[in-house]
Amino acid sequence: MSSINVDVSLNGSLRNADTLCDMAEIEEIDFSRIFDRPPRPLNMDRQRSCDERSLSELSTGLPIPSPRPSSRVENNFRLIDHLNCFPSPGRRSGFNTPLSQFGVETHPTVADAWEALRRSLVYFRGEPVGTIAALDNSEEQVNYDQVFVRDFVPSALAFLMNGEPEIVKNFILKTLRLQSWEKKIDRFQLGEGVMPASFKVLHDPVTNNETLMADFGESAIGRVAPVDSGFWWIFLLRAYTKSTGDISLAEKPECQKGMRLILSLCLSEGFDTFPTLLCADGCCMVDRRMGVYGYPIEIQALFFMALRCALLLLKQDEEGNEFVERITKRLHALSFHMRSYYWIDLKQLNDIYRYKTEEYSHTAVNKFNVIPDSLPEWIFDFMPVRGGYFIGNVSPARMDFRWFCLGNCIAILSSLATPEQSTAIMDLIESRWEELVGEMPLKVIYPAIESHEWRIVTGCDPKNTRWSYHNGGSWPVLLWLLTAACIKTGRPQIARRAIELAEARLIKDNWPEYYDGKLGRFIGKQARKFQTWSIAGYLVAKMMLEDPSHLGTVALEEDKQMKPTIRRSSSWTF
């Protein structure tokens, strides 16, 4: 049996009637109100589900009263309680056990995936510490023989959901040790908190000794900065704590310090006029030049998620408290900024289309002086009547209207998106299925950039040609994010459809890294086979769909104190 509870209060419904566990319908459950909360040193409350202390609670120390859950809610809660049995996680894998938890026969792809995932394990001095990026021996390795922090996330979730937390703990502790290395690129010393992009285990046959070798961007193609690594690390620490109920890892002084170092980097004061985090190109999953510099949604959503996770994990001691206050302020500003300026739907698009420019002073409507002529042609057809999403980037006179899958899914999971916005994002995915899912889930970015724009934006990158790789390619790893977002918004049937598409091909194609083409029909030009996060992403998606209570490991409930004060989108009210 698996981890904690399901976070379902967000959009008011989690429709699970058609899931395997047939959890009936669960509505309006605020799990934070279901458990009593004993005082404890960490902010993460084991007794609460995947919720969090609200910002106002942090400042007042008092929980906010909430209405008593309905009897239906209580019934459902009992069911979840029965399913969940905190804190002992379940052990069931397609590898060890061909039957699923509910006695339904496991899909053959699941058994194959577990086998492949276990083959990808990397050991350090006898202990599993991560998974290799790809086990494809037929291709030139480049750095695919390393354990990437971001790639390990779905592997970690798969192991956690399968009741095997040790490897996750080992990974968290090993990467923490790497963080404390002195990091230099040429003569430039990197920030203390920087987490590596990847590491590998070196074996010395003479001394028979193993050492770790980390890459903080100094060997990476293009010398890109792994801004997302630290955020994923905090996310994983919370996922581990949530899933196992073991708070001792997060409470370790070295983990607390590691978190504070990451936070120091991203909360430091600078010249910025926005609460978003300024980044160089290639700083996240899209780790090549793709015009993702400035304030990309991928990083802002992860930043928001990491801040909220840190708030749960930081000890309220002298050092921790200082950060709690800074995080709280930043979260307020960040959520307002993102929800107001990154959000687009038909109404907002029409407003931008009619924007006046050169507005001065506080009364300006077009705050960033976006020139309507810069609106790309494709967006007028792409924007459905119903639905919306967070655009890729906002900065002076620049809006990147491209769709980024990871950022939008993380926005749903972290509750950066309001419940209405989350619903609108799912509506968009449904109405633009062909474009965003096609024949293989899911497009990392939509649409592709071509011709002159491709030359300028990518620097003529032959790997990122149109509808390939990061430039409109389809990445199976994104399945777990979509599935989690579907469960959170009460639309598991969308995930089921996407999983079926993937299932029809992944084994046959040997688990490629990505697919190419407008519909994702072709195995990617340079895609690695046996790409671990394609394998793990599929497993996590399957496990979540089978047992939605896993959602609590990866999602956070909405913080009522960050409810938006403005409502300007027609699609929100549908």
Ligand code: GLC
């Ligand atoms: C590619 C991906 C990156 C991933 C790496 C290893 O560079 O863009 O996100 O971490 O491969 O799989």
